[in-house]
Amino acid sequence: MSPRRQTEMPRKLHHSEDTFPLWRHHARRTHHPDGHEHPRRLAVEYSARGWTVRSSAIGLELVTGPTLCGIELPADLALDIHKFLRVHLLAGPVIELPTVPRRHIVLAATTGVSHNAMATIRDHGLIVHTGGARIPLPPTYLLTGPVRWFTAPSSRTTLPPLVAVSAALRAVASPRWHGAVSALAS
Numbered sequence: 001m002s003p004r005r006q007t008e009m010p011r012k013l014h015h016s017e018d019t020f021p022l023w024r025h026h027a028r029r030t031h032h033p034d035g036h037e038h039p040r041r042l043a044v045e046y047s048a049r050g051w052t053v054r055s056s057a058i059g060l061e062l063v064t065g066p067t068l069c070g071i072e073l074p075a076d077l078a079l080d081i082h083k084f085l086r087v088h089l090l091a092g093p094v095i096e097l098p099t100v101p102r103r104h105i106v107l108a109a110t111t112g113v114s115h116n117a118m119a120t121i122r123d124h125g126l127i128v129h130t131g132g133a134r135i136p137l138p139p140t141y142l143l144t145g146p147v148r149w150f151t152a153p154s155s156r157t158t159l160p161p162l163v164a165v166s167a168a169l170r171a172v173a174s175p176r177w178h179g180a181v182s183a184l185a186s
Contacts, residue, residue, distance in 0.1 A: 039139055046137060049153060059140025059147070062107075063132060070095070070105040070135045071165055072127040075150075078104035080172040081165065082151065088168075090160040093153040095135065098145030105135055109159040117166035124169055 039060055046053045052063040064070060073081070078094060085091040095105040110130065121128055129135055140147040151157075 042137070042139065046153075053137065054134065056134075056140075058136075058142065060137040061134040061140070062137050063134055064130050065132065067109060067111050068107065068159060069110045069162060070107050070129040070133070071121055071162075072097075072103055072105045072129065075102035075104050077169075077172065078106060078150070081106060081168045084168040084171055085160050085164060088164070090164045090168075091151065092157050092160045094150040095137065096148045096150040097136070098142055098147060100144070104150055105129070106165055107135075107159050108162040108165045110162050112161075114163050114166075117163045120166045121162075121169060124173065126169075 039055065043053045043055060043060055046060070046062070051068065052065060054061045054063055062068075062070070075096070082091055082094055093107045095107070097103045097105065118128060136142060136147045138147050138149055
């Protein structure tokens with residue numbers, strides 16, 4: 001009996017979740033295969049969301065206006081607020097700044113904004129970027145590192161109302177929130 005020669009036939013790859021390169025999924029949104037992001041394409045994508053975007057020497061900037069603001073806060077507080085908003089189906093885009101300690105910017109809609117909501121946020125010592133302030137957008141690179149999305153915008157997300165962010169802040173700052181989180185963790 002002669003030994004059979006086994007030739008390996010090349011497998012045909014189907015572009016499924018398992019075989020499709022991960023970078024291609026991200027390339028559609030923000031990344032190039034070599035890891036670089038395309039600021040022009042992103043500027044168009046951001047502008048299509050109704051955002052005013054300006055290009056600068058270091059990247060892209062979101063210009064706040066009458067319908068949009070950014071609330072800058074410590075990362076751990078931003079995470080709690082994001083969890084609260086997600087549970088109530090109001091979570092929106094959150095920018096991660098390359099600072100030490102880590103800070104995030106929660107983007108919010110300011111249409112019909114309540115002065116009480118703004119006061120609550122400022123009373124907690126948070127920074128509210130409004131009235132033409134510029135917020136760095138990915139793929140901006142600051143001296144301390146790249147600006148990234150903690151939660152990227154998608155076609156399914158909208159900006160949470162500023163009033164909802166204020167309510168989330170009041171809720172997560174209360175002792176009941178920390179007690180409930182502690183009970184879930186144990």
